[in-house]
Amino acid sequence: MNAVYVRVSTDEQAKTGYSLQDQLQSCRQRLLSLGLPNISEYVDDGYSGEFLERPALERLRDDLRAGTIENVCVYDPDRLSRNLTNQLILADEIEKAGAKLLFVTGDYDASPEGRLFFSMRGAISAFEKAKIRERTMRGKRAKVLSGKPLFAAPPFGYSCDRVAGQYVIVPEEAEIIRDIFARYSGKKYGILPLGADLRACGIVNIRTGKPFSASVLHRMITNEMYAGTKWTFQIYQKLIAQKKRKIIHRDKSEWVAITIPAIIDRETWEKTCEVREQNKVMAKRNSKREYLLSGVIKCAGCGYAMRGITYPKRTKKEYGYYVCTAYINENICNCKTGIPVQELDEAVWNHILQTYSASYIAANKRRKTIDKPRHDTEAQLANLKARKATILKWVSAGTVDMDEAEKELKNLNTSINAVMESLESKPKIIDISPKEIASAKTMDEKRRVLLKLKIKVYAKKEGGKISYTIRDS
Template structure:
């Protein structure tokens, strides 16, 4: 007798696809369920990512849950309506399918009519994936071409900066006009005038923050925000486009050599003369030598400010003794204070050498003293248990909101079927409800994933000892660059108490860091208290683990 095929259905639709092409999650699910029913396949799970783009795995909690369930052998096959529901990029699609195959799980697409259990199916997947990515890239290129043409004709693309707002001039909202917001424009003019008068980026940010001003997104001003305003030619009546290519993947590394600069249709906020003066100063300061701090700062960005929680960065003071000798003292100081000024936070400086010494000693003590490590292990397990009830309560609240929204949808459908509600009003309300429902369903998926991690078996003392011990052994024998890399990979954050002393060191281990950086188990001195000569294979980490010491 043939064994019943256990199938997991996966469906996804982005908000744009749903609005523009009318793609429906329910239609995908109904089609896949019916096909499984005809072929006597058992649907053991449905995984649905609603209103989420397929350009990456990040944020797709149902896909993440599906991949974990595949590792737990909960089904034999993953079934999708179209292959591009799984991933938009060919490399991501192949990676996902490879992960499924390693767990003996087949991948099948209904529309393309292939499955990966055959050689031809694998070949078809690769070809269709390449074609799908070509289609996506063609659409992206066409959109970029349109944006470039708009820029060449003096029209703005995307969000407008401080001082402006975009106003729709047609019913469909495709044509817009840029107008000046007088209050914000006065602020932009003040920023340019201050810089032209010789004030630095931090001094300007500090002044604006003290006066209670906010950026376009409602945040306090930083040196980066001031710099971006001073470098934006839109304020002098020009349109700049294509500074960076593929910003989502490459960020500032994708600097383009084909920048478009054209006269805009929008009004200028500052004069050409003031713009040129500021740009001259910007150029002069850009070629000035940057400050260079002597010494090796291990914990930059890891220590958190005890006042505002921002990352602390390298700083120093230089004084002279009575005999004229230069005395240099090195610290870690609040990054927000250094960037945004005293209205936002204070320096809260801690001595560099003292902080680094305490952190390294804290890690070593955890390895060498069993009582400390046992307490740490107990704390890890208690924390995980303590998280379960709040997560369950939140999950219950989310589920209640989902049920309420589903009930509302049914009521509106009943009213529509009874001709008691206008069609356009029904469509508008249904869209609103679907958006709210997508948000709640995504939140439910995320909570279910978090609960799954926290409900795993308790963490063992041997595992914690192995991880922290291998980490310490690598730190003790590595040169500075590797030591700093290891710390930034493993240390999640270092907190300070109210007296600016190291309070806790939070270590975050996961399968990737454990596999690639802590896989070789170093042996310890057998005479040391609590030492563990690890011979053979060290305990393997199968979940994300946070340890506070």
């Protein structure tokens, strides 16, 4: 039997038939021209050549091992794989099975010279793939640095003007967005009560005609696009197996902010963020036991949040511990020892009672201190934006090198983002009196104190000793 193996790497190519029929026809003609009928086809539609785990390829390898195949015809070496190592593995398996490897675009010679040429072609193929990826990413980054977003499906409230390269507000959807943010920030709802309130008022997703789900509402109130800032290059996807990708978060220094039309004002957004943090700290969810530091405590070893867990003992007593959640996120943390809840809660609360009375007075004194006039910072921001606009004009006119322009635009965007953050940031004001701290007795009262103090507790236990630090969140 003679085998034809063809492959395309994307689902879209597979659906449209792009190159698949071409490959099959060319491979069949190649075999028939050599007087080799009895052809069997092995087609991998929408599978990356980076990995060997492909359904049709695995069937082909099984048939090779069974000795039922005499010739294997492939359109080009990169259809086997763009990975040189994988190409050599497959070529070696075909040779060991006593079959002959044929290509439409050239002849394969099993001699040392032929294998060297085959290896060179594989290396060139891998290089070409890397260059395509690099050029694609470079083009996307240049577009974003010029202030134009990378369009995907527009979120509720917006449509896309692809000619102008900008998002456009949809008025009737924008009204619903404003209503949702007003209800959430004004009534301090959780997601589920917010959804129930919207359903009771007959407010639905006008795109689908159905009520807003909890997941959709959560994406809405956490999307800064609605406040006029779209962040790009926050994450990237890495192919780790066939049909399986891993989402990797980029460092914040790599993020790029794009200004888009705002549906809500910045004050509403900041209030929403504050309510979201409050709900996060105060949420009881399905916990059978309350933990004072829930939503506040982080692991001092790796920075991941810690969660409270209660273990029943034979004595019918229950013992609570704070444990690191790194394992949930498939990360490794060396701080594997749980921290007793009661011991740490008491230590942290006593620390707050002893120190925050003095810090309250100091913080309120700092309210009247202005480090730098706001108008100076605004002038700096205007100057940076003017420089950015000038460079973009030079790029449009073709009077500046693209590499140099991209580098300068990246630096300018970093500076603009930093200045904008300094304008938006507010000095920490402890909006709570020493009397309120001292009078807190119940779990809810103490947790509300922690919420107003806006702190994070970083803790760990080593050698039987608990250590912790308290930082501003």
